[in-house]
């Protein structure tokens with residue numbers, strides 16, 4: 423049984439978990455909203471240490487990360503649990519499952535995962551993904567620290583729902599993040615994720631200030647988060663608070679889990695793409711076949727730098743330092 427980090431005890435034997443913005447108060451035997459952290463006789467324990475539910479090697483582009491070691495693979499792991507409850511979750515079988523009720527775990531140590539990553543072909547490191555990685559914080563931290571000591575990279579794909587202090591402790595070991603910004607309205611967050619918008623914005627700002635590479639994904643859901651003026655507010659906020667070179671992925675929604683609205687029309691995606699391109703240098707469409715809007719262009723001369731056709735990636739015009747071969751400008755791509 424592994425003791426969790428970031429909690430405090432109160433006098434009446436309740437515990438306060440301080441890992442994420444819920445700050446759950448837990449009586450003995452009670453498990454938090456994330457479904458994995460439990461008050462066990464006055465000690466907060468994590469039910470998912472050394473327990474992996476999904477493991478595989480993916481192209482880095484699948485995370486999605488388009489500006490971080492293109493054409494490389496990354497060993498990807500996930501567990502169970504999530505601290506949000508999105509009604510459109512694509513991985514609800516593992517994200518919305520209690521650790522105590524899941525039967526498909528593989529017991530794997532951090533050392534074994536790191537060894538596996540070192541053996542995997544064309545692999546740059548480890549991605550913590552599939553379910554919400556912050557809910558397996560302790561295992562993530564230990565694995566990431568060990569991976570770094572062996573020269574591997576660490577990538578976190580997350581909903582961004584974490585408190586400031588635990589994120590700060592993790593930052594030195596994480597090389598790249600893809601954070602979901604699910605909408606730019608607190609009402610949307612409340613209704614469709616059960617969370618709040620502000621903690622996600624705080625996380626994005628904290629990461630943007632750190633040396634870690636940051637990309638953002640927004641799943642565009644028709645009628646729920648595709649309002650043009652709300653979207654423009656989001657783009658303005660990203661450009662102002664995070665920087666106009668932060669890549670934004672606009673993903674096409676398909677009916678999932680509890681949401682059965684029809685798939686996002688292609689016209690909606692292209693319209694939002696055009697709006698985003700007015701303020702941001704690197705915008706991409708995901709979950710659709712659109713080579714033009716999956717290509718990385720030089721922000722200075724507009725030369726196509728990296729072309730993508732699904733997961734076939736071609737580096738067309740980047741030098742080994744990540745500069746545009748056409749005009750020599752830095753391309754905001756880590757090679």
Ligand code: SF4
Pocket residue numbers: 439440441442443444445446453454455456457458459505557
């Ligand atoms: S990590 Fe889990 S137990 Fe801790 S505050 Fe968040 S939801 Fe609650």
